[in-house]
Structures are given as structure tokens and as C-alpha cells.
Amino acid sequence: MKAKLLPLLIANLVGVSTAALAQEPGLKITGSVGVSGIAISEDSRDASKLNEYGDLSPGGAGVFDIQGRGSRHFFDGFGENIGRDDMYLDFRGGAYGQFKYRLYSDWLRHNQGFGPDGGRTPYVNPGESQLRFFSPLPAARLNSNVPPWTAFDTRTFRKDTGGNFEFSGGSPWYVRFDANEVRQTGINNDAAALGTSPGNGFIDLPNPVDYTTRNFIAEAGYQAPRGHLSVNYTYSRFQNENVLLSFQNGFFGNGFDTFTSAPDNDYMRIGASGALRQLPLSSTLSGRLAYSKVENSADMLGAVLNTAGSAALVATNPSTLNYDGKVENTTAQFGLSSLPMRNLDTRLYYNYYKRENDSTQVTFQTTTAGLSCFAPGTTGPGNVNVFCTGERYGYTKHNPGFELGYRLNAENRLSGGYDYLSTDREDRPDVDKTRDNRFFIQWANTSFETVSTRLKYQYLNRSSDFLTDDAGFNANSPFYLERFNRAYDVADVDQHLIKAVVDWTPMPFLDFGLEAYFKKNDYKDLTLGRTKDERKEFYASVSYGDPSVFRVTLFGDIEFIEYDSYHRTVSTVAGNGACTAAAPNCFDPNTAPTAQNFNWGSTLEDTNWMVGVGADWPLMPRLVLKAAAIYAKTDGSVDFSPQTLASGAPAANLPPINAYDNTRRTSLSLRAVWLADKNWELSGGYAYERYTYEDAQYENYQYTVGTGTSTSFLSGIYAFQDYKANILFGTVRYKF
């Protein structure tokens, strides 16, 4: 929906609504119109983090709200930030019991890096679909001082415009239509390896974004207190104007390489849902069936750059040049909630999920080095070059379960349940079947008039059937590692979860809230991979005051996260990937460590905490003061524990990482709202923001790394996020 049409549509719709309203007795119209403004002073090298989701650019905007209430019709309109990149418009209306509608437009900007410090490139034309170097000479491109490097902003604008219309005509039958269009434009900061080896460098790519998603939903149904039944149809089309990004690649003789982005796709879903109440035993039977299909087509690249120093294309020999993607999802969900006896409530449920991938199977029939995939050898430990073949991942899930709740008395309720999830997978190389058993028990108590508590314990046990227990020819084959490695999303695990919540109101207008959360995963039956993760979080808040007089809220939260994992480093292998003669059985974690081949453990810890306070103070009948302040801190670190050599020395020097997404944020906001008279409202305020970022991956940042044709080119994204800002804001509003 083009931007210029939108206000015309709004004006016409408003006109229609107001015409209808004008004929109604008892009409009441209220609302306001006004202007708002922002002034900002900021200090930063890259202000994108400050402006991540909001438009803080200095300037003005329009605001309005309108409510129309008649005896038969109603109308609401709201708009804020009109004229700015985070505009929001919302119009609703209808005739009571007959129909209702909504029109809206919601704009969002997502900023991730502002040039030149947070966005620069050796390409002359960032954001275009064929990126060209400003110079063909690698040495010339090493000087990243802007210019001749080009500055750009990594930002996308998302505009979601749409509406819905629902008609019932006063009957239990209804029909409803939803439609919207989401446009996303801007530049994403993608990246690509330059050569065919990790040591060949990489380059950040300012990739143009021009997405359009159009969604349409139609639903018809019958709604009554006794039950509900509906059928619905969804169609969504996603279009990407830049599916392929061409970029000069210095490793391949400045030839034009290709990066693939999201393909166009068509999504269709048909579904039915319903509920039937007032069944025997006070039961409600509910269910939902859905079938969806997503399809796309893509042309396979028949040739790519593959020779160091050369712009010559090398054939990839796809078995077909046309890929037709097709994934179907079928789901069925049923639940039966009942009150079989006094104080006992039950719920039985069953969920079924099936994902089928019927996409074209494409095989790239080449064993050229750099283009061929590899498979475990069957007559020796070395890898065997094989054709690369696409994957078609699918699964079937069965998920039955039940929950029981028993009310011991009016103040105490015990509940518990069991959930079983069985997953059978297709085309996943490491595991095909997983079974989850989950139990929970919960106690909710309101014995004391001023206190309510809830305590929950949940246990999850997961076991999987792995396909890699015999992987690899022998311990000299890299595939042998698969016998010991488990991906944590399917690894056998015991999970314990405890959650406690307390709400206490010892006296009127004084509230305390406490919440504690503990979750621990112990991964079992593995040697390599994530072995444990744990999360503990504690939250506390206190609120005091009568909202009509003065109210203040103080909260604090602290969170401890830990990930433990175990890995194996194998530094030197033969040309066919197998162990060298000097280091046999290098892929067996039980082999004695050497300085080149050893196991190592890591513990990643995140400690995050924040405190905040907010207050609303109606200082006078016409003056309200609002204030809020937050201080938030995140700290990450990693400790390493390599194996010890026979000499007693560690197998490698692995110093810890002491800054891993360490952030400090201070936010302060003060606002006053003054009702000058019954028609005029003035509000204004001041906000202060300060943010610092420290991370081992960005400290002493460089825009180029390496030399020659293996030089990596970085853009600066996320490297300079610190900011400090003083913001003044205000709104003048006329109310009617």
C-alpha cells in the first residue's frame, strides 16, 4: 500500500465513519491533536545502538487521538510520531454487533551500524546488487581511512500497513478478512568467506534489502458460548528484489562472486479450529487442524569462482538448474478439559506435527577441490570426495500428555502433569529419533490474605537414538569424532526446573514481588559438546503508594547463566583429512594429548543484573510527574581448561576471555504532564542515556586483517556502540 494512498484511505474511512456517526443520537466525540518534538545531544562514534528501534532524530511530529461513540457506531483513531520513521497509525470502528474494522500502519526502523565508524566498505556502491571495489589492487584497499572507503549505514525500515474487517450482522456467524503488506528496505550487513579455506579471509557485505511480504487471511466461523467453529485460509507471499548479491572477491582475482539471500516464497495455510463446551463432566473439547505449504523456486548457480587468483568460473554441475522448494506442515492439536469431580480439574491433550520436505533433490556433480563435499572412507580413514547433495529435513512428532489440578481447599491447589514428545526425523545425519518425558508438579497457595505463592518443579528426560555410534573408519578418520560428539538440541539430557513466585501485600498500597528461577540441563552419554547449562534468576520488586496520590516501584533482577562444554582440537591432519603418521588416532578423545591434538573444556558465564525505579506523582490536580531510572549490567566471560601433557604443562595456552558482551546501560527519564485547562495539555521532559560496550571480539578493532589476497575486510558493525545522549522532548496537545 503506497504511503500516499494511506492518508487518503484514512480520510475517506474517517469520512464514512463520521457520516454514520453524525446521524446518531447521543453522539459523543472526544480526542486531541497536537505536535511533539525531540531535541537531542549525543556523543558517540556510532549512534546506531542509541537509535536501534526509535527515531530520535531532532524534529517534530504530529499526534492525535479520536474517539467517537454513538448509539450504534463507534470509531477510534490514534496516531503518533506522524512524519517520523517510527510512525504509528491505528483506526478502528464499526457498528456494534454488526461489523468492525481496523486500519493501521506501523513503521519501524532497525539500526545496526552507522558509517563511517560503524559502517565502511572498500566497495564503491554499498547497498547495490553488484558490489565493486574502488581499486583492483589489494594493497590499495588496505587503507581503510574513509575515503576512498565508502561509508554506509546498516539499517532497515519496516513498514507494516494493513487492516481487517469482520462482519457478523448480529448473528453468531461471522466472516473476517485480514490483509497487510510489510515492506522492508535498507541494507543488511552480511558476510562471506573469501576463498575455500578458513585462512583465506572474509568480507563484510553491505547487502541491499528490498523485501515485500503480503499476507491475506480469510476466516469464517460460528461463535456461541456453547462452542466455536471456524475455518481459515492464509496466503502469504514473500518477495525479495535482491535474491543474488554479486560482489568482487579479491581472493579470486577480483572476479564477481555470488552470495544468495532469502528466496521468494509462497506460503499457504488452511486450518480449522473449534471448541465445544458444556459437555459431560463440565468438559470442553477443543481442537485445531492445520495444513500449510511453503514453496519457492530458485535457479541453481552452474558455476562459481573457485581458483585462487583467478576470475575464471568453475562448473558446479548441478543435477538440475531449477530448484523447487516445497515443505508441508500438518498439525493436529486436541485437548479435553474437564471437572470430573469436585475440586479436580483435568486436561488431556494430544498434538501431532509433521514436516515433509518434498523439495527438489539437487546434486552438484563435481569432485573439484573446494567444491566437493566429503564422506567417511570405507577402506581407509581418509575422507572421500563426494558430490554435495541438498538436504530435505523433515520430522514427525507425537505429543500426548495430561494435567491434573486438585484444590485441597480454597487456598491450596496442587497440580501436576506428564508430557511425552516423540520425534522421528528424516535426513538429519546424527540422530533420527528422540523421546522427551516431562513431569511437573506445582503448588499454589493463597492461605494468607496478603500473600500468594506458587512453587513449581519440572523434570525433563530426553533420550535419542544416534546414528553416529559407528561413524568413521577408525580413530584416524575425522568422522570418528561423531561417535563422541552430541548436538545439545538432541543430546540425552536430564533437566531440572524450579520456579517460585511470591506476591505479598502486607498493607494497602504496599506490594512485594519475588520470583526465583532455576533451570539446569545435564547432558549425558557424550564426551564432546555441551555438557551442562544452568540458569538462575532472582527478581524482586516493591511498590508503594496510592496511584491517585503517589506511586513508586523499585525492582531488581540478577541472572547467572553458565554453559559448560568439552571439545577436541586436532590441529594437523594429512591432505585427505586423516591423522598424520606422527599423530595416530588423533580423533579419539581418549588418546593421550599432545600440543597439537588435545581435549579442552570451556565454561562460559553470563552474569546480568539490573535495578530500576519508577514513580508517578500527581503533584497537583493538573500536574503529574513521571520518572524512571534503570541501571543494567551484563558481564560475560569464558574460562578454558585444556588437557595436561605428560610434562605437566597444559596442552595449550588458553587465556580466559574476560569481556564477552559486557554492557552497562544507564537510563533516566523525567516527564511532566500539565493540564493547563480543560483543552490544553502540555508535557515535556528530559531523558539521559549512557551505554558502554566491551567485548574481546571487538577490542582494538581493525577494518582490515591479514595481507594480500587473503585480507579480510570488516565494516565496523557493532564495534563502536558506546553512546551518551541527552534528550529533551515535549508535546503540546489540544483536547476536545
Added chain:
Amino acid sequence: MRFGLSSAVTALAAGAAVFLAFPVLAQQPGEPVCVKCHETAYPGMALTKHGAKGDPRTPFGSGRECQACHGDATEHLKNPAKNPLPIRFGKGQAAAADQTQACMSCHGGNRHLVFWDSGRHSRNDVRCNDCHAVHAKPPRGSTMAFTKHNPTVSPFVTTERQLEYETCIACHKQTRAQILKPSHHPIVEGKVTCSSCHNPHGAQSHAMVKQETVNAQCVSCHADKRGPFLFEHPAVEENCLSCHAPHGSSHRPLLNEKVPNLCQDCHDWSRHPGTAYAGNQGFPPGANNTRFIARACLNCHNAIHGSNAPATRGKFLTR
């Protein structure tokens, strides 16, 4: 990119036209008798759909007025102190199910409430009035009022709307801290709401996610991740939450764990996948290791959600 000035003026003019075309009328007579004692309970409600006198389905359109929800007030009117209303709402009053039933007697057939009985809120004694401030005047930008007991505690944002999350975090306390983390969906900014993903009125899916699966929910906004892709990333295809924490994280973009550690928790292989990237691998004086600096694994393996590139370019998600 700005909304055109002429377009902005048109939008404002539309609003002004409404004001200019119709005179402001005084509040109509006919307030319920309850207002004589409960004087603050009616003015806000009068502006909601409950107060629509022209709609025979509503309390004030049907003539039952306050009794539509609170029950027969005959005895209460005779002696308010001695005879409380049959149905009173809030903590410590009637059982949660009974309070909810007062609402469900009218709204039970609403399409939003199809799965109320299946949802966690229903089974955890959450009442309608825990979230919906039925008597309150809807704040600007909303057609209904949500409960908001406490002042807003958030950084400066450009929206003046009362946001949905402020109601949800009254019970889901730790979520308040999650959505304020450095990497977050724009919930506090008012561009994503809790109900964008969850159906607070009940759903068949775990965590009351609106769609059938987590992935279906995520791609309903992130359509560029729908694929299908020739080369897939299994963990991506099965569950976005294997890698992402949608409420918020200290690791962008919404990752559970920082890269390369996240990737290495699944991938171990000879040479660089199994290599330890320790504190001496950063920019100089560190080793300038391209598998650690900046975005680490994603410097090269950037097509992490899937790829249609050929051969190893797609298989290894490097194009």
C-alpha cells in the same frame, strides 16, 4: 525515509475534520444508580464497548447495567454494608473460575477465547480482570484498558501508548528484565507486543504460542527465514529456540550463547571447528584470528538459516 509532509497534513486534517464537523456534546443523563456510591466506576466504562447503550449485547445496552456482571443488586441496594454484591471481582473474592464465568457468559463464544480452557492462564486461576481494567477509561492508543498498577519503568521511548507488556510483567516478573537486555525485540519500544507471539486467552500450543509451532510463529514475521532452502541447518528447521532467546539476550542477535561457543556446542571437527578461541585470539596484540574476531563463525558462515548456493558454498552456509 519520511512520510510526506502533505500526507502527514492530510492525516491530521482528517482528525481535525471530525472535530470541526461535530459539536462536543455534554455527557448524557442515565447513569446507573450505582454511581451514587461508586462514582469512579462508571465514567471510564462509559467510553468502552461495555458502556455502549446502543448495543443490546452490552451491560448498558441490555438494561442490566452493572448487574450484568455483578449479579442482582436488589438486596445490596437495600443495605449495601450488610449485603455485598453477589459477584465481586479481585483477589480474595469469588473463586477465579466463578469470576471468569461472569465474563464468559457473554464473551465465551468470542473467537479470541476458543482455547481459553486449554490455556495456562485458565488453569492457573488467572481472572479476566487481572489483565483487563474493565472500569477504566482506555488510554490513548488503546480501545480497552489493561491493568497497570505500577509506574512505567523503562528507558526513554518515542511512544506514549500504554504498552501491553506492562500488564504481563506484573505476573511474569523476570520477563521485565529479559526484554530490557541489550539484544531484544522492540517490545519496550512498542513495536512488538506479547500478544504478537502469545495468545493470553489460551492456545493449544506450549507456552500459548499463537501458531502451531515455534518456527511457524517466528516466520510469520520473519518471512525471509521461511525458505525452503536447498541446504538446511537442522537445528534451525526444527526449533528457532535452539539458538535464540526471543525475550532478550546479552548476545546479539537474541542468541542464547555467544558465537563461536554456541556453534561449537554442536560442531566439533578437525582444525578450526574444534579449535579453542581463547582470550589471545582477538585483534592485536592478539592473534587476529578471523574465526574469533567480530562475528566469529558468522564472518564466513553467514547464511546460517539456510542457503541455495551451490556445492560447498551452500553446504557450509558460506554463501
